[in-house]
Amino acid sequence: MTESSVQSAHWPAPYASGAVEATVTVPGSKSVTNRGLVLAALAAEPGWLRRPLRSRDTLLMAEALRAMGVGIEETVSSSSGGTAGGPSGEAWRVIPAGLHGPASVDVGNAGTVMRFLPPVATLADGPVRFDGDPRSYERPLHSVIDALRVLGARIDDDDRGSLPLTVHGGGALDGGTVEIDASASSQFVSALLLSAPRFNQGVEVRHTGSVLPSLPHIRMTVDMLRGVGAQVDEPETGGEPNVWRVSPSALLGRDLTVEPDLSNAQPFLAAALITGGRVTVPDWPARTTQPGDALREIFTAMGGSCEFTGTAGSTSLTLTGSGRIHGVDLDLSEVGELTPGIAAVAALADSPSTLRGVAHLRLHETDRLAALTKEINELGGDVTETADGLHIRPRPLHGGVFHTYDDHRMATAGAIIGLVVPGVEIENVSTTAKTLPDFPRMWTEMLAGAGA
Incomplete structure (x- = not known):
């Protein structure tokens, strides 16, 4: 991928033509x-x-x-x-x-x-x-x-x-x-x-x-x-x-x-979940206070399976997708930053999801609840805001522009959807530089084994 394509107004989200199989080294927290x-x-x-x-x-x-x-x-x-x-x-x-x-x-x-x-x-x-x-x-x-x-x-x-x-x-x-x-x-x-x-x-x-x-x-x-x-x-x-x-x-x-940023591991683990693939993240800590560690339990509930490998001093986490994505009812009040990625996966599930306890996301980099509702719905989804979260009814999605509102987690959420929905374009993907500067390169390199 060229520097100019990353900096362009709309970044064509890479489409995975098969199961993602990759090891992804995630930068520090x-x-x-x-x-x-x-x-x-x-x-x-x-x-x-x-x-x-x-x-x-x-x-x-x-x-x-x-x-x-x-x-x-x-x-x-x-x-x-x-x-x-x-x-x-x-x-x-x-x-x-x-x-x-x-x-x-x-x-x-x-x-x-x-x-x-x-x-x-x-x-x-x-x-x-x-x-x-x-x-x-x-x-x-x-x-x-x-x-x-x-x-x-x-x-x-x-x-x-x-x-x-x-x-x-x-x-x-x-x-x-x-x-x-x-x-x-x-x-x-x-x-x-x-x-x-x-x-x-x-x-x-x-x-x-x-x-x-x-x-x-x-x-x-x-x-x-x-x-x-x-x-x-x-x-x-x-x-x-x-x-x-x-x-x-x-x-x-x-x-x-500094530990790897486990919340920034989310889109890569989601790639394995939604494509029925397998992604390994090295150096996943066996003990951590990072909220991203909750992804192990959340993505297992949504249809994946997680496994630790290595020794106590150097562990890796591997998430394997089953080929099916299940809807969930989750209180995300302690891990609200994971909501955009979970919402993206939930929009691709086989049953509805309710995400609760995240009213405070209206005060983050953008109003994340309103932004997720608007952007997923404009791709054909059926998302409604609740008093403290989102209700997501999966629908067949189509391509279109996914706006980010200068919010790095909106950009990665759009990229997740774009893996399995052709024609998704991410507006201002460079906003990921807030916490994950090399995201476009990392994303395309992850897909190299999936025939993207």
Whole structure:
């Protein structure tokens, strides 16, 4: 595939003329990479991130931290093996420094950057201005802004509760107890927890809203905090429900190897499921906090079978399709980011599906529920929105343009459908660079064994 075809307005989604048989090396986790960068920047000593993801979101995070004075050195060693993250042997050395302003941060449309870094900026000596893509202005940030003010920060946002804004860092933050409604995004909780060890009093975060979405991402934050020496009390380990406490402490520099991004493995595993093929993803962790690990159970319920191979230290996951796709009734509240890919598979199933617990997806990179409904229906599908999800009745689909709304998961969802529906064209497939920069190349290489 040529560079010009990837950058063209409409990318013809490759059609699989047979069962997909492939081994696909998935780059590193965006969620782990960006949390790792923040924790390394706040540590008391230098640390390493090995096999980090190089994508728009992670490069925005790295550049933002550099703007506030953190040193991040990128190295590549051809002698180091590895599959997840950037090129083989890539590593980033993070050198903490005194955070300072004035600084300007471009968040793009990255939720982790726009939410994780304002708490960091309160520790800087001077003002830090945050701005981003037009869509970033529409994404909720009020819970983080209000919480930081309660904890002692001074923030100018013209009372919008959203970007653009300026954090007037004072070199420290008192911290303490704060109540927030994080029902719109678990990132509100993670944002406060990640910087909390550096607050004078630490932090006690109390979620007061309705059901908290994407709990695995909060578990990831807690696990990574503990990995660098922080003391965290949380509901999962016998703490008070919906309350997290982080004590003030110095953080250790760590040598962290980033896991493959299991959510980004979704389209490749889906390819095996919908074509009756077989796809193997190397280095699938035997234990992980990533929400993408739920794909093993979900895609098994939809007609596939999963098998681990290898040793405990180097496992691979193989998904084999049965040639049939079953509808499902799923509560996806903890794994909402998987919804677009699951919806694409469900549109090809032999029975209806109901996807529940994902009302918060209306506030993601785009309104994902409305976007999925519109785009699948324009290909001949029958999808209706519910109060908190989607109801999908499979219908024969036809070709057409699948719009992405600058949302990487919409692009990969369209590509899944295009595998078995001729004539699907993806508008702006380059938006996958947000978390999976080489997706078009990886997709066509996967199909090489399927006669595509």
